Amino acid sequence: MTGAGKSIESVLDAVQAPGRTALRLSASPLWDRQRAFYDRGAPEIWGGGDVPHGITGNPRIANTYARIALEFLRTSAVPDTADAEDVPHLVEFGGGTGRFAYLFVRQLRALAPGLRFTYVVTDFAAERVSAWAAHPSYGPLIEEGLIDFAVLDADRPGPLELLVSGRTIGPGSLRAPVIGIANYVFDTLRHDCFAIHGGDLLELKVAAEEESIEWETGPCEPIGADLAAVLDHYREWLDDTAVLAPVGGMRCLEFLAGLTAGSSLAIVADKGHRTRAELCSSATPAVVFHGSAFSLMVNFDLLARWVRRRGGVGILPAEPANSLVVGAFVQGPMAEPERFTAWVQDQLVDTGPDNTFSLRPLLGTAASLSLEAMLASLRLSRCDPTLLIEFLPALLDVLPGAPEVTKLELQRILGQVWDNYFPIGEPIDLALCLGLLLSAIQRFAEAIEFLELSVKEHPDSAPAAFSMAIARRGMRDLRAARESVERALQLEPGFSEARSLRAMLAEELAGAC
Known part of the structure; x- marks a missing residue:
């Protein structure tokens, strides 16, 4: 995910600053542009691929985080009462697409059935937070009391006013441990910059003109x-x-440490x-x-040293990272910090x-993988919908036998893949993909359930109508199959496979009379 560095001048199309006053980096008007970019709808930012999110929005990372969170809670003192303040809270800074929160809560619930916790998804954009609360995929988790939503400006963090419960969480509000999660957030927040030359510590400041800045x-x-x-x-x-x-x-x-009288853990990626x-150098x-926004390299070494200076525990990967560094930062009392450090690194x-993520390109060559290898890869990914879509053509080739x-x-x-699907506006018809695969293994009744969703969501899709015709034919509902294939041809007259199917259905219907 790291790319070649570009001069910071090219970040700005037009930055207005009086004269050429040099400012501390964190005080630069540069950050106003950053904020404007992220104050947009999720489909515009993440659905189109401007900002990377696949590496931090999949079932595999959600499961890893859930295991780390559970181990932290196991080693922390969790009050055994029914009060809301004594329930562990998890706060996600900058929830982005909302997909990670959905996957994480379900993974933690599966790993620890009966655990009472509240996961709070936050963002500075109130419209985005409201959209999460109304997202149908969150409905069951809201009913279980496992998830809530709040506006939180990570640039100026303040009390959390929870949308669902109506509670307010501020400094010292909680007694149970708190866990914070920040995926691709710190690299977009304010930084300061320092220079070391000949044993001297200096500060690098930025001076802005209309179309460029200089250090x-x-x-x-x-x-x-x-x-x-x-x-x-x-x-x-x-x-x-x-x-x-x-x-x-x-x-x-x-801010995270200040929310509770207990310990806090921040998982930062x-x-x-x-x-x-x-x-x-x-x-x-x-x-x-990322589009017209930008990001900076996060100094995890500094974060870990800073946390340790304050009496906390800073845990970084024991091995070099290729694409993503994941750090864990504990503040407050903790039993067996050395054991927890070794466990997290493992x-x-x-x-x-x-x-x-580094191994993922190897799985993209699905044509060279056996069916057993593709299924094993899906299991290891914790049934990632995006991986299934990559495997779709190869699976359709080998499944019939x-x-x-x-x-x-x-x-x-396939059932678990569907459970892991959290739509964010991407041009993906997962229901159609599942319907095709279920038809390929002759589970036609189950295929029709997904294809009905596909046809409903994509009424002008000839492939969806054609796939429905195949499944209906598999169920021997020939008249319904003919209606679907006619619909496919109405939408796409040159659809050769649909023409062939229509001819076969005509013969089968004639023979049934």
Whole structure:
């Protein structure tokens, strides 16, 4: 997910600033443009692929996070009362598509049946939060009391006013542990930038004109004591390099810890730097575009050192990350921190999103995979809908000759794939895909259930109508099959497969008379 760095000048189409006043990076008008980009509908931002979300919005990462969260709760003191304040709360900063929250809550519920918890999905855009609360996929989870929604500006975090329950959560409101989740959030929040040259610590500030900005090096403005201690460590170890400080992310960690009298865990996933060695030889920060927005590399090494300075536990992957760094940051009392650290690092190696994502291209060559390998891949992905769609053509080729036990296993997997589907406006007709696969293994009644959804959602789709005709024919409902194939030809007169099916149906209906 990391890309080649581009000059930060190209981020701005037009930035207005009086004169050429150099500003601290976190105070730059650059962030106003960032905010405007994300203050739009989810289909525009994520549905079109401008902003990456697949690596942090799939069942595999949701399961890994749920295991880490459950282990944290197991080692933390959870009050045994019915009061809402004593129920563990999970707060997701910048819920994005809403897909991760849906998958995580279902994974945690499956891993710990009977566990009482409240998952709060947040975003600074009130319209997006309201849309989540009305999303039909969330309905059952809302009824179970497992999920709620709140407006939260990660740039200026404040009390959470929960949409469903009506409760307000502010500083010190909770007694149970709190878990925060931030996927691809910290890289878009405010940063400050410092430069180390010849043993001196300086600050890189930005001076904006109408269409560009320039870096200017000068003395450091006031810095908090804990951050200053980390920067002093860098001053001793590094030289001729720029160091980013994710001050927006640090503010989120402080906010999370302040919500409870107990301990807090923040699971943070982003592109970034895991060790201080990775910080070397960067004269200025680099940015990566996502549409007209941008992101910066998150300094996870700094975050971990900053948390430890404050008496907490900072856990980073034990091995280099290729695409995504996942860090876990504990604040407050914790039993057996060394054991928890080793356990989290082991999870990130075995089931972590970075290794999974790195191996994913190998699975894309489905034509070379056996049916058993494709099914194993779907199981390891925790039945990821996007992976099933990649496998669809190859599966349709090999399924007709599969043994009955394999067909039964595929039917089970397809049910879980559908349960994991959270629509966000992508141009995907998953119901049609499932209907085709179920027809291929002669589960025609089950196929029709999905194809009815497909036809309802896509009434002008010739493939959906044609697929329905095939399933109806499999059920020997020939007249209904003829109606569907006629509909397919009405929508697409040149549909050759539909013409052939219509001819076969005509013969079969004539023979039935």
